[in-house]
Amino acid sequence: MSAFAVGKPESLRDAYGKALVALGEKDPELVVFDADLSGSTRTILFGQKFPDRFFNVGVMEPTMMTMAAGLALQGRTVYASTFAVFAAGQAYNAVRQSICYNQANVKIVATHGGLLVGADGGTHQIVEDIGLMRGLPGMTVIVPADAPTTRAATFAVADRYGPAYVRLTRENLPPVTDGSFAIGKAAELRSGSDLTMVAVGSLVARALEVAEDLQKVGVSTRVLDFASVKPFDAPALLRAARDTGAILVLEEHSVLTGVGALVASTTSENSPVPVRRVGVPDLFGESGEPWALLDRYGMSKERITEEAWELLKARGKVQ
Amino acid sequence: MAEEVPAELVRSLEGTAREVRKEVIRMTFAAQSGHPGGSLSVADILTTLVFHELRIDPARVDWPDRDRLVLSKGHASPAMYATLALRGFLPREELSTFRQLGSRLQGHVDRTKLPCIEASTGCLGQGIGMAVGMALDARLRKASYRTYAVIGDGECQAGPTWEALMAGGHYRLSNLVVILDRNGLETDGSTEAIMGIEPIVEKFRAFRYHTIDIDGHSIPALLDAFAEARRTTDGPTAIVARTVKGKGVSFMEGKHQYHGKAPNSAEAEQALAELSRGEGAPS
Structure with a gap:
């Protein structure tokens, strides 16, 4: 849950x-x-x-x-x-x-x-x-x-x-935390052992939704709200890498320079595990209904789910 | 109307400005880098500010009511360091560390390293905005301190300079004085050939500044202008100080090539000799 x-x-x-x-x-x-x-x-x-x-x-x-x-x-x-x-x-x-x-x-x-x-x-x-x-x-x-x-x-x-x-994001977002934010701390919104999702901003709620769906098929997903991007919670990140062996990063930001790049470099230097990044590819956006834009640019629930399965395969947890 | 300016004060400030210029030559020669041209042009302005106009105290750099001086043309750091050293804000011997690794005297002035610097500057068009913020702070606090921003003429090509000037005019900041070191030259040549800023007096007036157009190497004119700025209570003052780039060193005067080029050994020797010859004589 x-x-x-x-x-x-x-x-x-x-x-x-x-x-x-x-x-x-x-x-x-x-x-x-x-x-x-x-x-x-x-x-x-x-x-x-x-x-x-x-x-x-x-x-x-x-x-x-x-x-x-x-x-x-x-x-x-x-x-x-x-x-x-x-x-x-x-x-x-x-x-x-x-x-x-x-x-x-x-x-x-x-x-x-x-x-x-x-x-x-x-x-x-x-x-x-x-x-x-x-x-x-x-x-x-x-x-x-x-x-x-x-x-x-x-x-x-x-x-x-x-x-x-x-x-901040223009769109209204559902509350996913209890507001106990602290600078330098990641919030573990969901515990899990097969995979970790590190998410920020608008994609934290989506991460929780996908994690819930994965649970139904027996995949246990940890979700970290990485609101404090700098300074970031390196211990929580590396613990997640060791405990779950795979990390999926979700951000409404370019995958080139954002939180995905931070997570990949930090884990690769300290505790290498497979990392995949869900975010905006090397492209500018365009006009459109806000949430449809997220889907169009690679941040749909389906895409997040696919990326999660790719990581689980890479870890040998599924065929 | 010009006030009576004591001749002794003028002579004293002129002598100090010559010392500042000599230090500018020594510093840029020792570092073999830096910006001598714009440091020599601004020397009389900074000397008059630091040795007479500003209410400051070397023993109390964090005095809340001290006047604020922002060198928006942060590349004129040699003149700034020399003036402040001569006034007792840092040891004169420290000037030889200019631009060296580990020095407090960075290529462009840095407040985090040298506490008597009010604002780190260098990228143009920003110090003037910080100065506007300081003048707003004084108004909010009902504090008596005044803020002086020294800007360059190449800097007047930068959009944010005019944003900041617009804000100073909009808020009618009578505690703000902007001094333009109008030496006419920037890195690549004449400002008017590259991207003209004239008519600059009219521009300042249009931006709602009480504007005074003076010879920026005349100490009496500078003293008069600062006094006039103090008497101006309905808005900010701009002083267009007409100067000569490289002032005081014959082969540097009016040469844009010395904007960012240090003198070699022979040039430094000649420059110091010329500046020493000027001692005791009215400039």
């Missing part, structure tokens, strides 16, 4: 906006930036409550990041939000130099990561951001799978000095 019943989908962005308001009440120096998307990112909730500490700077994402750094270096915790394609893409070098190189205490909470942006199309569906952000020295990278983890992660990054990137 799944450790947590899959419930009604909830907005990660609303969870973020509400958590920001709570943080603003606790920390009178906390400042929030947005770049003309405050209704979508939900920073508007903070802006309505604390207008003096909210700066909607318009369409100037690189300078939103440099201004945020300038304030943060005066001892403040600063949150900056926009869509992931602008936060990690448009503003990359400002994030790199003004925030990371300066060790500025700026928390970038980027919404609309991945293909689930849907109808806006490939220009706005960034599938490279996890790779870009986890490559930056000193950057913490979190990819919540649901609203409870979003809320917990919003608080957790405030408690840890330094730059952070939190990637």
Whole structure:
């Protein structure tokens, strides 16, 4: 059985906006930036409550990041939000130099990561951001799978000095965790001994669904929610490699540079086991119904199931 | 209106600026790399700021009310290090470590290594944005500190420079002063031949800056401009400081080739001799 019943989908962005308001009440120096998307990112909730500490700077994402750094270096915790394609893409070098190189205490909470942006199309569906952000020295990278983890992660990054990137999904997602998120820890959402699925974001719920189906035919699947991408829980990953002997990674991100690459390199250096990656191939996305896009680009339940069987065959657990 | 500027102060600052220029030559020669041209052009600006205009204290680099100086043209680091060393923020002997492995004096200024640096810069168009953030911080805190951003003219080709300037104008940050080291040259040649930034005074005015156009090598003009900026309370000030790249060293003046090229042994010797000859005489 799944450790947590899959419930009604909830907005990660609303969870973020509400958590920001709570943080603003606790920390009178906390400042929030947005770049003309405050209704979508939900920073508007903070802006309505604390207008003096909210700066909607318009369409100037690189300078939103440099201004945020300038304030943060005066001892403040600063949150900056926009869509992931602008936060990690448009503003990359400002994030790199003004925030990371300066060790500025700026928390970038980027919404609309991945293909689930849907109808806006490939220009706005960034599938490279996890790779870009986890490559930056000193950057913490979190990819919540649901609203409870979003809320917990919003608080957790405030408690840890330094730059952070939190990637949220536009679509509502069912709660799959109890919100007991901790930076650097993977959450074992389901125990298992034949195979491990390491999943982030929108694909954690799918991992749990496929694991449930596999159980019906006698395959025991461990599911790790790898929301803390950097720092990541190496002990939990290597334990899973040793215990189950095979790992399937699921991410709504390019397989070239994302969590799959992280898992494959870590296991291969420390505890080599077969690893397969489910994610976006080396392609840009396109317009479409969000969940249909996931299916089209190789992240359907069927595809996940096929990949699981390939791993089980490689391990000699099935013919 | 120009205020009465004490001649003694002017002479003192001019002498200090000459020392800064000599250190720029020594540092770039020793490192056999670095950016002498733009360091020599900005020397009078930085000297006037660090030795007169800024409310700073070498004994208290974390003083909350200190004025903030951001060198957005971070490649002029030799001039910055030399000025700060002469003012007592770091040992003068340390200047010889510039660009060496393990040094606090990075090729481009780095706050994490050298605490008297307010912001690590180097990639252009970013320091100015950080300075706007600092000025906003002061306003939110109702703090008295002022923020000074020194930008380059090649930097004025970068989009984010204008984003940041737009924000400073939008928020009417009267505690922000932007100084443009308008030496007219960038790595590959003349700014106006490569990608013209003129009419620059009109651009600053259009971005809602009280704009002052001065000779950036005139200490009295710099002192006047900073005083005028302090009197400006309805928005930010921009000072267009007209300068000469390589100022003070005859064979470097007006030569873009010395943007990022260190002097060789003979050149360094000649440069130091020229700068020493200037001692005691009004520039």
